[in-house]
Amino acid sequence: MDAIILQLLNGLDKGSAYALIALGLTLIFGTLGVVNFAHGAMFMIGAFCAVTMQKILGISTITLDPEKLDFLGKPLQIKTPIVESLFGKGIGDSIINWSVPLSILLAIPVMLVLGYIMERGLIKHFYKRPHADQILVTFGLAIVLQEVVKYFYGANPIPTAAPDMFRGSIDFGVLIGFAENAIIYPAWRLVYFLFSMAIVGAVFAFLRFTTFGMVVRAGMADRETVGLLGINIDKRFTIMFGIAAAVAGLAGVMYAPINSPNYHMGMDFLVLSFVVVVVGGMGSLPGAVLAGFLLGILESFASMNEVKSVIPGIDQIIIYLVAIIILLTRPRGLMGRKGVMEE
């Protein structure tokens, strides 16, 4: 039993990342009808926002201490991060310590602006072109974004630390009445899961309970009529594109401590997220979230030794296998709407 719960938890953090990326993809597809292959790059750029924040906070002034000598016999250099000299030692340290959560503040405006520019500058011209063209141009854009990041940050993964508080593991089993040390789970992954639930909740609440969200939902259902009512739906959809980019970016920011960001992490996630979107049903937001968690959990169950000994290699292919079965038996995916991209 505890093994099953452990695998369930293991599946949640990957599932959260899949769900958030797939949610953004579906937002873009549902509103603008564009298949965005550059969405993985958004996730990657989000993760690099965390890296950048860590670098900015690490900028230090160097003072020389003439009384002490370092091992080369020169005066000892003392690095004082600028935040420390601004806010004092205690607050400065904790700001540096919390750099990853703080980068959310950086990521949101960056991603919104990036999404806005992308939609106005490029995607706008592709609404009337076939889906294949949209896939191709965003695929090209993904390569470009990836290479730009590689140019500035290099090709190696850059470790990004979570706050001290969450760096260890927690004994999750004790909380739900198991023996001690039965279920040990890294704390940050639990934070990631809760964070992603909060984001998913926020996006759904935004769409359901605000006027803006209502108009957007109306536009998703019938764009033309909403336009005829005198509402500038294009502008709202552009903002939704920015929001979708921000969702992917936030998923990336918080994922940075789990997996050190490198420039091609976006592509690795993108391929799987597409599978997730298709399994959930193109254009269905709950479907994307559900399929994300479902596939994440299935993947972690398939990597249990008991399962692997029955079917060798199943952990490598389970996601694709499920996708193939679902696509062939349920043409619309798990929760796809009728009439949306059925062919």
Added chain:
Amino acid sequence: MLGLSKKDTTFLLIVIFLTLATPILLQPFPEGSAMAQFNAGYPDLMQRFAIYGIFAIGFNILFGLTGYLSFGHAAFLGVGSYSVVWMYKLLSYNVLPGLVLAVITSALFALFIGYISLRRSGIYFSILTLAFAQMSFNLAYSVLTPLTNGETGLQVYTDDPQILMDAASPNSPHFFGILMIESTKVNIGGWQFTFNNGYYFCAIIAIIVFYLSLRIFRSPFGTMLRAIKTNQTRMNYTGLNPRPYTLAAFVISGMYAGLAGGLLASMDPLAGAERMQWTASGEVVLMTILGGAGTLMGPVLGAGFIKYFENIFSKINDNILHSWFSALPDGVEDAIVFMVHPFIGKGWSLTLGLLFMMVVIFLPGGLIEGGTRIWNAITGKNRKSNKPGKDGKHHPKPTAHVN
């Protein structure tokens, strides 16, 4: 000739001439000159032109004619490579049995994947093929290690059976004694031309498969495939079932990919799982689109273009740039080198990505369309032929909605 119209025969002859003369044509700068680094007439690169040309021609039969965008063609490339290396291990270094096996296995593999994937179209088809290719890639890396040798890659070891080998047999890939790595070097004036056996082997196969694809393009079968791309619904109403045709196209293009993979292993007796990764599938998509999907020469041009610039661009470094612009004042020189720097050397992928985006945005027909446009602008042909279509003369007059 050969069942082709006069125009196509001329076209084929030109292609044959260009392919056979490649070692000379790609070596326009004398040895030792400053421009010699732009020469592409060395065996390794020329072989890749021919092989990826074959890959792209095959992909084009599927994507260019039927419009089905497969993101999993690399799987067949990998299967082809593995088949050839296995034949080396079991029989001997003769490439023929391996290539035959490569085509057969990739055809069977394509039949299986195609039969399932072609139940859906559009993005779902792309995702299905991608899923199959990724599954093959992941399996090749993990549980299929006895068959694929995992991360190390499949290669020939001294304790392999190689039952057809005797003392006289060559110890590297050959075609009935013609060694692939051997080449003849000819020095004329300052120029050095390398005529490589492996390249000519690939080139002759490329010409044959190009001829086959030409026949497919001109055949009723090809027309049927175009009909699927243009309007599948209408085709259904005419009483035709498109599935057998698309499946046939899928299998044919899978066989092309398997052949290309086999040739890769014929030039260099190695096969690795990374050949099956989806980035490799993405590359052939790039080649085909860049050159011009649905045209005969486009994919080959695209393949050559990408492989050439990948090799040449990535070799240029800052020193070379400085020597080019040394005539300019120092400040300007440094500024130019600084601006160009991100796009060369390791930044080649950035250039490729930008270029690819430009082509998709401005030239949906690829390089071929670009060439046609330039040609038409020079000859002034365009102005007359294009206008009448747009003035609506040939369209039926608009009528009221209620008759």
